Amino acid sequence: MDLYNVITPGDYVTADTSRKIHREVGDTKTASRVKLSIHLKVTCRDFEKDSSTLRIHGRNLDPNGFVAVGSFHTLTLEHNKPFELRKKIWKEDAVEALHEGENNEACPDAELAVTLFQQDHAEIYLIGKGVTSMVSKIEASSMRNGGKKSSSSSANAKNVFFREVFTAFIKNVDLNKVKNAVIASEDSKKDEFRKFMISEAKRMKMRGVEENKGRIVVASSGCNGDLKELLGEGTVMNLMKDSKVGLQIRALKEVWDMVSSDSDRACYGPKSVENAKEMGAIETLLISDELYRSREVEIRKKYGCLVKAVRDSGGNALVYSSMHVMAEQLQQLTGIAAILRFPLPDLDDEN
Incomplete structure (x- = not known):
């Protein structure tokens, strides 16, 4: 569930956490961690993309012996970590986000896993409905020892x-849940790594990889090695054609193409x-x-x-999370744009 779109400033969150406590017994100082429950009124929240955790900041409302009432505290909400959320009023957009979360529980955790090889490292991403997370970054330090190397040492x-990339992939990607996996690079590493992955999985009797190898495809990342550029590549777009994230990427690409070609079938800007x-x-x-979920009422x-x-007029409304891989591109169009049913040549944004 995209909790970032559900929890907003002014909400009340209760969750278990731990706090380091220092004690003095005579001349001896000791430190230990105690478990406690914190009840916060939310002031702000931050999403950590690398760890896929949500940090909630707010004032403590209940006395607990360790955190003073009114003092600021931070709670970290992680996957499968229970918490309680209360709101004074449940707005329609928050309920909508909850329903999306419930629907996601019956579906794979991510639409796509991407292993993207750069010049001196590899990045592994999980891309789902509204969220793009880099789950691992593997430095190729073993390949940068300097000096002249023999062909055998290079190999x-x-x-x-x-092997390090494969280990990170197995740790973070469950091919029984993720619909498809893409291995991308601008050179031959994509093909070499796919071959290595399947061979290694066979050697280690990893049925999850062997049985799903048909869903592991390769794609060219282009000379920039950019994730957004990769997601617009034909092979990758085809894999996601029936998914919500694929629809969002296609729609944004279509808007950009129309705007750049001065088409009258697209517009952007509030007015x-x-x-x-x-x-x-x-x-x-x-x-x-x-x-859509602004703090300003x-x-x-x-x-x-x-x-x-x-939506009432039969159109489609796509809400892009700030954690979406394409969010930055939409922000460059003021955060709002539209594909039109018919041309409107004189439609100018006055803002």
């Missing part, structure tokens, strides 16, 4: 690196999108969760009404 260094909505012209709305209400109007 050994590459095998060591591949232009609002005008297009008034004309019943929006086929697909693209909006960032920073607008009036802004949240405004864009909530916009999303509802588009």
Whole structure:
């Protein structure tokens, strides 16, 4: 579940945590950790992409003997760690995010796993509905010893690196849950690593890899080695064509292509999108969760009404999480854009 879109400032979160306590017994000082329950009123939250954890900051409301009432504390919410969330009012967008989370529980944890080889390291990503997480980064330090190396030592260094990447992949990716896996590089490493992976899995009798090797494909990452560029590559787009994240990536790519070619079938910016909505012209709305789930009540209400109007008119509304791999590109278009049902050549954004 995308908790970042559910928990907002002003909510109340209760969770178990631990705190380091220092004690003095005579001349001896000792330190130990005690478990306690913290009840916070949320002031802000931060998502750590590398560890896929959500950090909740707020004021402690209940006395517990270790954290003073009114003092600030931080709770870290992790996968499978229980907590209690209370809101004064459950808004429609929060309920919608909860329903999305429930639907995700019956589906694989991620739509796509990507192993992306760069010049001197490899990155492993999990891409799901609204969230892109780098779950591992493996440095190829064993391949950068300097000096002239024989072909045999270079091959050994590459095998060591591949084994480290394979170990990280197995640790973070369950092919029985993830729909597809892509191995990408600008050179031959993608093909070499796929061959190594399948051979190693066979040697170690890892049925999860052997039985799903047909869903492990290779793709060119291009000269920039950029994840966003890779996701627009034909092979990868085809793998995600029926998924929500694939629909979001395709829609944003379509908007960018239309804008760059001066098409009258796309628009962006609050004023232009609002005008297009008034004309019943929006086929697909693209909006960032920073607008749709804004902390400002009036802004949240405004864009909530916009999303509802588009959907009521038979259009599609795509809400992009700030943790989505394409979020930055949508922000470059002010955080809101639309694909139109018919051309509107005189639609200009006055903002």
